[in-house]
Amino acid sequence: MAEATSTNSHTSLLPPFTPLRKPNRPFLAVCYPSFSMKKRYYLRMVRCSSSSVSMGDTTTKTKNGTQIVPWGCNIDSLENAEALQNWLYLSGLPSQKMAIQKVEVGERGLVALKNVRKGEKLLFVPPSLVITADSEWSCPEAGEVLKRYFVPDWPLLATYLISEASLQQSSRWCNYISALPRQPYSLLYWTREELDRYLEASQIRERAVERITNVIGTYNDLRLRIFSKYPHLFPEEVYNLDTFMWSFGILFSRLVRLPLMDGKVALVPWADMMNHSCEVDTFLDYDKSSLGVVFTTDRSYQPGEQVFISYGKKSNGELLLSYGFVPKEGTNPSDSVELSLSLNKSDKCYEEKLEVLRKHGLSASACFPLRVTGWPLELMAFAYLVVSPPSMSKQFEEMAATAANKIKSKKDIRYPEIEEQTLQFILEICESSISKYTKFLQASGSMDLDVTSPKQLNRRLFLKQLAVDLCNSERRILFRAQNVLRRRLRDIRSGELRALKFFSGLRNLFK
Numbered sequence: 001m002a003e004a005t006s007t008n009s010h011t012s013l014l015p016p017f018t019p020l021r022k023p024n025r026p027f028l029a030v031c032y033p034s035f036s037m038k039k040r041y042y043l044r045m046v047r048c049s050s051s052s053v054s055m056g057d058t059t060t061k062t063k064n065g066t067q068i069v070p071w072g073c074n075i076d077s078l079e080n081a082e083a084l085q086n087w088l089y090l091s092g093l094p095s096q097k098m099a100i101q102k103v104e105v106g107e108r109g110l111v112a113l114k115n116v117r118k119g120e121k122l123l124f125v126p127p128s129l130v131i132t133a134d135s136e137w138s139c140p141e142a143g144e145v146l147k148r149y150f151v152p153d154w155p156l157l158a159t160y161l162i163s164e165a166s167l168q169q170s171s172r173w174c175n176y177i178s179a180l181p182r183q184p185y186s187l188l189y190w191t192r193e194e195l196d197r198y199l200e201a202s203q204i205r206e207r208a209v210e211r212i213t214n215v216i217g218t219y220n221d222l223r224l225r226i227f228s229k230y231p232h233l234f235p236e237e238v239y240n241l242d243t244f245m246w247s248f249g250i251l252f253s254r255l256v257r258l259p260l261m262d263g264k265v266a267l268v269p270w271a272d273m274m275n276h277s278c279e280v281d282t283f284l285d286y287d288k289s290s291l292g293v294v295f296t297t298d299r300s301y302q303p304g305e306q307v308f309i310s311y312g313k314k315s316n317g318e319l320l321l322s323y324g325f326v327p328k329e330g331t332n333p334s335d336s337v338e339l340s341l342s343l344n345k346s347d348k349c350y351e352e353k354l355e356v357l358r359k360h361g362l363s364a365s366a367c368f369p370l371r372v373t374g375w376p377l378e379l380m381a382f383a384y385l386v387v388s389p390p391s392m393s394k395q396f397e398e399m400a401a402t403a404a405n406k407i408k409s410k411k412d413i414r415y416p417e418i419e420e421q422t423l424q425f426i427l428e429i430c431e432s433s434i435s436k437y438t439k440f441l442q443a444s445g446s447m448d449l450d451v452t453s454p455k456q457l458n459r460r461l462f463l464k465q466l467a468v469d470l471c472n473s474e475r476r477i478l479f480r481a482q483n484v485l486r487r488r489l490r491d492i493r494s495g496e497l498r499a500l501k502f503f504s505g506l507r508n509l510f511k
């Protein structure tokens with residue numbers, strides 16, 4: 001493992017998701033995870049321009065308490081996939097070298113039907129089959145209202161999906177929506193209790209809680225500012241928290257950014273049937289020569305082999321957060337674990353240090369990614385700041401700026417006088433984190449799954465296995481960092497010992 005390297009922050013295919021405005025209620029006050037504010041609704045008519053569409057009860061409750069929408073299908077079946085393929089071909093998708101099939105990795109995926117060469121362009125999904133914030137609404141009035149309120153792309157697309165799904169056969173996306181998973185696998189669908197119980201050791205739990213809070217905040221905001229003013233266009237039995245959880249789950253697991261299509265975020269039917277592999281290095285984008293969304297293979301495939309793309313250089317935790325899976329241990333070169341560092345409140349310079357951190361947009365605590373390949377300079381700079389004595393106050397500014405990644409010249413800051421203390425400080429954080437993971441992993445074997453039905457038991461076993469896989473992979477990175485840190489500290493200390501011996505030898509010589 002290399003040591004401090006400059007971080008190039010998280011690479012992501014997707015822009016960071018931001019709510020319309022921060023939710024003003026604390027997380028626990030909102031109706032997650034039991035969705036208690038949800039009532040059962042019954043058949044209603046929704047009026048929308050020319051079409052008047054019958055709406056069934058929009059959600060169904062499963063035995064484990066989570067809600068599922070009546071749209072889409074079970075991801076572990078090929079239900080509706082054939083209809084999707086047929087509709088895509090009729091709608092202008094050119095003939096493909098791949099087909100949707102059941103696969104070992106990712107349940108459904110695209111499988112090569114013919115030999116595919118390395119460097120070959122595949123897919124060619126035309127813009128008319130791509131869903132973006134500019135797509136036409138089957139209910140134009142609803143789209144116009146959202147645009148009048150300048151709703152950003154993410155919430156706009158989430159509302160668009162619900163609007164089109166609710167119109168069923170009257171929507172041109174009916175076949176696409178029917179083939180979407182009814183319950184996308186993502187941490188959005190874990191209850192608060194499941195997150196607390198299974199992901200207690202991992203920082204990804206905080207990210208999931210934050211994400212769920214954002215989705216709830218966004219929905220509440222839309223409801224208060226827009227939906228409540230236009231109930232004929234956005235009836236609550238259709239536009240509710242359950243349907244928003246579904247649509248955001250779909251966006252988090254399927255939306256892509258297309259840099260060459262003006263950086264638009266898009267749902268690309270057909271292309272979104274491809275699963276991720278950490279080994280491949282090829283992304284979807286718009287191709288100006290063929291006028292379609294394509295990707296270029298970075299390897300060859302034989303008939304019958306599943307074809308993969310990359311969802312971005314994401315850690316296992318990030319893949320679990322958005323896509324609901326954890327790659328096999330040791331297979332993800334972009335894997336990382338978040339390490340949380342904090343100023344010590346009893347530090348004489350606490351206020352001074354906090355002030356410089358704030359000046360650079362940081363606070364008293366910060367999380368940094370510890371990667372398989374090393375830890376970032378920012379983490380090291382924050383740790384230097386935490387341990388530095390008052391005599392180094394002149395350097396606080398430089399440390400905070402580096403921790404915030406605001407130093408233009410990426411020079412490797414080093415303070416040899418506090419190097420040992422700094423490495424010891426990081427080592428202690430790694431060790432306390434390792435012990436949390438070990439405690440969870442030891443307890444997981446005998447963990448009471450506390451369920452009342454076989455279906456619920458399957459879900460809990462599945463979630464627990466995902467959590468165990470994540471914790472093993474994160475602990476593995478911490479173990480590696482621990483070894484590197486111990487070795488460095490041993491070298492520093494033995495170097496100091498040698499220097500001490502050398503100086504006392506010299507003293508004896510001159511006595």
Ligand SMILES: C[S@@+](CC[C@H](N)C(=O)[O-])C[C@H]1O[C@@H](n2cnc3c(N)ncnc32)[C@H](O)[C@@H]1O
Nearest residue numbers: 105106108185253254272273274275276323325
């Ligand atoms: C863009 S969709 C890919 C198509 C998806 N398999 C389907 O049937 O709809 C992303 C979802 O596929 C699954 N997936 C993708 N790559 C995977 C992988 N390497 N291992 C397990 N599941 C994967 C996850 O459920 C993820 O949320």
